[in-house]
Amino acid sequence: MSSVNSHAIPQAASKPVEQLASQALQHMTTQPRATSFLQAALSSHKLSHAYLFVGATSVERAQLAQALAQSLVCPQVGDTTCHECLRVAHRSHPDVHWYAPAGVAGYLVSQVHDLIADVAMAPVRAANKLYIVQDADMLFDSSANALLKTIEEPPATTVFVLLARSLQSVLPTIVSRCQIIPLVQTCDADALPAVQSVSGICDERAAIALALTGNAADAIAFLASPLRQEARRQVLDLLFRLAHMNAWEILQAAQALTELVMPASTKTAMKSTAKASTASDIDGSSADEPTDEELHEASIQEQYLSKKAQSTIEAQKKRERTSQNRLGMIEVLNVIQRVLRDALLCCEHMEQSVENTDVAHKIVRLARTTNSQAVLEALKATDVAIRDIQQNVSPQLALEVMLLSAKEAL
Numbered sequence: 001m002s003s004v005n006s007h008a009i010p011q012a013a014s015k016p017v018e019q020l021a022s023q024a025l026q027h028m029t030t031q032p033r034a035t036s037f038l039q040a041a042l043s044s045h046k047l048s049h050a051y052l053f054v055g056a057t058s059v060e061r062a063q064l065a066q067a068l069a070q071s072l073v074c075p076q077v078g079d080t081t082c083h084e085c086l087r088v089a090h091r092s093h094p095d096v097h098w099y100a101p102a103g104v105a106g107y108l109v110s111q112v113h114d115l116i117a118d119v120a121m122a123p124v125r126a127a128n129k130l131y132i133v134q135d136a137d138m139l140f141d142s143s144a145n146a147l148l149k150t151i152e153e154p155p156a157t158t159v160f161v162l163l164a165r166s167l168q169s170v171l172p173t174i175v176s177r178c179q180i181i182p183l184v185q186t187c188d189a190d191a192l193p194a195v196q197s198v199s200g201i202c203d204e205r206a207a208i209a210l211a212l213t214g215n216a217a218d219a220i221a222f223l224a225s226p227l228r229q230e231a232r233r234q235v236l237d238l239l240f241r242l243a244h245m246n247a248w249e250i251l252q253a254a255q256a257l258t259e260l261v262m263p264a265s266t267k268t269a270m271k272s273t274a275k276a277s278t279a280s281d282i283d284g285s286s287a288d289e290p291t292d293e294e295l296h297e298a299s300i301q302e303q304y305l306s307k308k309a310q311s312t313i314e315a316q317k318k319r320e321r322t323s324q325n326r327l328g329m330i331e332v333l334n335v336i337q338r339v340l341r342d343a344l345l346c347c348e349h350m351e352q353s354v355e356n357t358d359v360a361h362k363i364v365r366l367a368r369t370t371n372s373q374a375v376l377e378a379l380k381a382t383d384v385a386i387r388d389i390q391q392n393v394s395p396q397l398a399l400e401v402m403l404l405s406a407k408e409a410l
Helices: 031-041 057-075 083-089 109-119 141-152 191-199 202-214 217-221 228-246 248-262 265-281 291-304 309-349 357-368 372-391 397-408
Strands: 051-054 094-098 130-135 158-165 179-183
Touching: 031 057, 031 179, 051 057, 057 083, 057 130, 057 158, 057 179, 094 109, 109 130, 109 141, 141 372, 191 202, 191 217, 202 217, 202 228, 202 309, 217 228, 228 248, 228 309, 228 397, 248 309, 248 397, 291 397, 309 357, 309 397, 372 397
Parallel strands: 051 158, 051 179, 094 130, 130 158
Antiparallel strands: none
């Protein structure tokens, strides 16, 4: 655990220090090291002003944040059954604030400004206030900068808990202001049977989907999406042909992949705009007529919403389309990462641990033509590409640079 300055946080309980024991934290049996560390901080009244939980699953990160919140606002130090603990569990406690990105593109500056304004107010029910910032790796540039000062010097009764997939995915300026709590990746023995049962797919595809997505729900969604599976197929084909492709072919392939993972609504909007422009040049008419559903929605908005509200809705939809596009490209890069990690295992003569079993023979062949250091360089390029996309770099550009770097490395 990294260390930053701690300050005394008032406790809601009046029990002696030696009797302080959070049942909420003790229930987190899958993370004994993290819970033991937080329990010691609670008992000594030396909690940090800001924590960064990284690793494990999003569910476990949220569960640990909830347990810490219950431990701080509960009169019995997190007994999990009292009215205060139940409010925290239902996310209705007025002194425990949960934040998530307004869209998957990241946090808006306005969200952070609202948070900062709330921090200045005194707690309502408890002695402390907690701000749980989910997906902290989606705090970019201006939104992150707006939060830095508040995280660094919050009021004495305020604790920030930031949740993120990995340490590398969070901006260094955020990391430096937090106490880092790494969580271990647990293995859910029921995950694969659940994926197989719901999806009806009982062969190696279920295990591959689970390894790629990291949890049962996302794996089931992946297996139900022909588009996502086709994107993986094309990515694999591209990666195994990379060594024999020239720069122009790589750029063409990157463009094709970008168009594939782009949401249909975005592609339709782009084509509609282009066709409408062309048709208008010819005869002043629109080439693509809107659907009945689109006309109905537009009619309702025009009838009941102000121009400003309509503009806000359209801006939100645009952010969502852009976000879906970026998430699709990040999944493409995750596929590449998984294959490269398998290649690295093969370079180290650990072929039995390969995840992408459906293309294991091709991965072995790739490993024979390269070495561990080269694969690590290619993996580094994928990390850079993912980080660039998260920071609003063009997904196609990030993919192009990554592929060219990987070809050079391999």
